[in-house]
Amino acid sequence: MLNRRSFVGFALAMGVGVLACGQGCKSSSNEAVVGAYLSLSGPDSTFGTDTRDGVDLALDEVNATGGVKGKKVKVLYEDDKSTTQEATNKVQQLIDRDNALAILGEVASSRSMAGGLVCNKKHVPMVSPSSTAAEVTRDPKTGILKEYVFRVCFTDDQQGDVAARFVHDTLKKNSVALFYVAQDTYSSGLANTFKASFEKLGGKIVIDKGYQKGETNFTTYLQEIKGKSPDIIFTPVYYNDMVLIARQAKATNLPGSMFVGGDGWDSSDLIEGAGDLLEGAYFTNHYAPDVPWPNSQKFVASFKAKYHRDPSSLSAQGYDAASLLFDAMGRATELSPEAIKVALAATANFSGATGSLTIDKNHNANKPIVVVQVKNKKFAYSTQLLSTAN
Numbered sequence: 570m571l572n573r574r575s576f577v578g579f580a581l582a583m584g585v586g587v588l589a590c591g592q593g594c595k596s597s598s599n600e601a602v603v604g605a606y607l608s609l610s611g612p613d614s615t616f617g618t619d620t621r622d623g624v625d626l627a628l629d630e631v632n633a634t635g636g637v638k639g640k641k642v643k644v645l646y647e648d649d650k651s652t653t654q655e656a657t658n659k660v661q662q663l664i665d666r667d668n669a670l671a672i673l674g675e676v677a678s679s680r681s682m683a684g685g686l687v688c689n690k691k692h693v694p695m696v697s698p699s700s701t702a703a704e705v706t707r708d709p710k711t712g713i714l715k716e717y718v719f720r721v722c723f724t725d726d727q728q729g730d731v732a733a734r735f736v737h738d739t740l741k742k743n744s745v746a747l748f749y750v751a752q753d754t755y756s757s758g759l760a761n762t763f764k765a766s767f768e769k770l771g772g773k774i775v776i777d778k779g780y781q782k783g784e785t786n787f788t789t790y791l792q793e794i795k796g797k798s799p800d801i802i803f804t805p806v807y808y809n810d811m812v813l814i815a816r817q818a819k820a821t822n823l824p825g826s827m828f829v830g831g832d833g834w835d836s837s838d839l840i841e842g843a844g845d846l847l848e849g850a851y852f853t854n855h856y857a858p859d860v861p862w863p864n865s866q867k868f869v870a871s872f873k874a875k876y877h878r879d880p881s882s883l884s885a886q887g888y889d890a891a892s893l894l895f896d897a898m899g900r901a902t903e904l905s906p907e908a909i910k911v912a913l914a915a916t917a918n919f920s921g922a923t924g925s926l927t928i929d930k931n932h933n934a935n936k937p938i939v940v941v942q943v944k945n946k947k948f949a950y951s952t953q954l955l956s957t958a959n
């Protein structure tokens with residue numbers, strides 16, 4: 570990792586070339602600088618650190634084969650401390666101070682919205698590894714595409730649709746309670762898309778409960794939900810909240826297997842904090858360590874060799890976002906933000922750890938969605954489904 574001090578040292582060594590350069594001479598040094606803003610600390614810290622590990626693996630690989638266009642790739646990491654304000658600040662710094670050619674980040678949709686605004690305004694391409702809210706790449710009100718923002722994951726329109734079909738058609742459950750964070754872009758958005766698809770299938774939402782971000786006592790909500798006797802509680806929240814919810818559900822006599830979640834559950838902290846309590850629960854995800862895709866298995870082996878543990882989906886998505894960006898930098902007509910953006914938009918059939926990546930006209934990647942089950946305190950691949958939503 571390069572901190573500010575060592576970056577300044579590097580810049581001095583380069584004859585201050587990097588600091589003094591404007592847009593036009595970004596590629597004049599012998600390093601190609603990419604910025605990454607992630608939640609390396611704060612409540613969602615495993616999202617950031619797991620993603621960084623995936624990016625670093627991709628970085629090792631690209632530099633082992635000579636970098637891009639004869640230049641070594643350098644990734645400057647910035648910690649946004651899990652806040653949207655810092656996401657904005659850090660992206661500004663990476664572009665204005667560090668002259669990053671492109672930006673990697675963020676995981677949480679709310680922070681990708683903040684960072685994406687800056688990238689779009691400053692005409693520097695951004696690749697989000699795993700932000701799934703539809704509006705990250707396209708403004709839903711105006712319908713306008715954020716021309717410089719891309720992602721290597723599916724969207725919540727697709728994820729909600731797949732989760733609804735899985736509950737209705739595979740689990741054969743017909744009555745669902747929704748429990749989510751009311752003001753969070755990701756959580757409330759995914760609850761909404763699930764609801765629309767589930768009702769279309771003829772399912773019933775028996776209670777729709779949004780709680781406030783930062784709440785930690787869920788007992789009253791859980792009792793109210795229990796009173797409606799749902800078959801399933803759809804809880805598209807991040808892992809940190811899910812640990813608390815699982816513990817309080819046990820105290821309320823709601824079995825953990827009633828819960829179904831989204832990709833926000835993916836963290837080793839969920840297993841550590843509530844793995845046993847959630848035995849049998851399912852969630853939709855980008856990948857699972859035992860997913861039967863050849864490229865995923867190759868990635869899992871390299872990741873294990875470097876870090877001696879199984880990669881989470883965050884690491885897999887981080888690896889794919891970085892590998893695709895480096896590939897696009899190689900394909901670009903020159904090393905400029907504009908040319909890299911054009912190359913990213915032209916991506917077709919790039920083979921990633923999480924499947925084949927084709928960037929569509931909305932700058933999204935259409936990919937199969939994996940259903941993961943919590944089994945014996947582990948995440949186990951259950952099935953994969955393709956969304957019928959866009």
Ligand code: PHE
Nearest residue numbers: 677678699700701755832833
């Ligand atoms: N999809 C989530 C969001 O958009 C972030 C996330 C991705 C969390 C993958 C965990 C795993 O906010």
